Amino acid sequence: MNLPEIWFVLIAVLWTGYFFLEGFDFGVGVLTGTLARDRGERRVLINTIGPVWDGNEVWLIAAGGATFAAFPEWYATLFSGFYLPLVLILVCLIVRGVAFEYRHKRPEERWQRNWEHAIFTTSLLVAFLWGVAFANIVRGVPIGPDHEYTGDVLDLLGPHALLGGAAAVALFTFHGAVFTALKTVGDIRRRARRAAGGLGVAAGVLGGAFLLWTQADSGNGRSLVALAVAAAALLAALGANARGREGWAFVLSGVVVVAAVASLFLALFPDVMPSSLDPAWNLTVDNASSTPYTLRIMTWCAALATPLVVLYQGWTYWVFRKRIGTQHIAELTH
Structure with missing residues (x-):
């Protein structure tokens, strides 16, 4: 395995880690508007992710930075073609972070309710x-011979992409519900x-339809194995959840997320961004990568920094591992 292939795997791991962690984070955000019945329960849900949501986003920063440094052609085409959706994601993440921090700054119910609506909507x-974004990356978008995106925003909203978006919402909300339990x-x-x-x-129906469609369109034997693992893990997670084995249910729902994301990257490889116009114009791990010297420097930096980040984040989850309820919200017990 050469350095570009190694960095493709590492970037896939970073994105998978991001969706595993931020997935339940987004799911809990959605549940604040659907599961919580009153202000106290919304406080409980927000507090379950309050100590960790910002740490989860470190994985997004790392994935984006690694893509920029290791595959500049991929980064340039992706961010120019997906400019509006990615800006919207960025704005939502900013508003969501501000909502977490500003919600409790004033006691008025309307003030807090508006920020809670912002958390739900942005999540x-x-x-x-x-x-939608990853469905388009795997299926392919209009890319010309100069590796420039030649489509518009409507080209990103096809049936496959919309199904991918719905599947992501269902899967992350399921992951968040298991985490909440x-x-x-x-x-x-x-x-x-x-x-x-x-x-x-719902995640099984929507996610299964999306992954089977992706498999039929661009999958291979490796992505099929990952899809089978995701399906088996989902069934096991539902069984563990029904029996009240919440720890196992969360581990298994995490396996579902990991396997589903892995199936997409396995279906994508060796491309990093296929062209829907002509396969000869695909961006691949070879023609989109940085120089070998750059990749060697990055490898050494990643080997030194990644274990420290993982250890610190693991320690954070250990410190805030206890369950909470409305009785633990101080102002609600007076």
């Missing part, structure tokens, strides 16, 4: 847009477990 929209106590925990059952079925 839903970002999850959908990431699904793992991190809470009381009635909200029981309702999260019930919601996870229905969301898991």
Whole structure:
């Protein structure tokens, strides 16, 4: 395996880690508007991800930075062609972060309710847009012989892409419901477990249809294995959730996310961005990569920094591992 192929794998790992962690994060954000019945329960849901949501986004920064440095042609074509959707994702992530930080700055109910609506809306929209983006990356978009994107925004909103967006929302919300059941106590925990059952079925239908479509269009034996792992893990997660084995259910829902994302990258390789106009114009790991010297320097930097980041983030999750409920929200117990 040469350096460009190694960095393709590393970037795939970074994106997979981002969707595993930020996936339940987005899911909990969606549940603040669908599962929570009152202000206290919304506070509980927000507090389950409050200590970790910003750390989860480090994986996005790392994935974007690694793509820019390792595959500048891929980065340039991706960000020029997907400019409007990616700007919308960026704006939503900014608003979402501000909502987490500003929601509790004033006691007025209207102030807090508006920020809670922002958390719900941006979580839903970002999850959908990431699904649309990756569906287009794998299926292919109009790229000319100069590796420039030649389409418009409407070219990114085909049936396959929209199905990918819906599948991402369903899968992340299922992942978030399982995480909520793992991190809470009381009635909200029981309702999260019930919601996870229905969301898991929805994720299976939408995600299964999307991945099978992708497999039929551009898949291979390796992506088919990953798809089978995702399906088996989803069934096991639903079984664990039904039995109240919340820890196992969360691990298995994470496996579903990891396997689903892996199937997309396995279907994509050795391309990094296929052209829907002519396969000869595809961006590949070879023609889109940086120089070997750049990739060697990056490899050394990644080998030194990545373990530290993983250890620190693991420590954060360990510190904030306990369950919470409305009785733990100080101002609600007076």
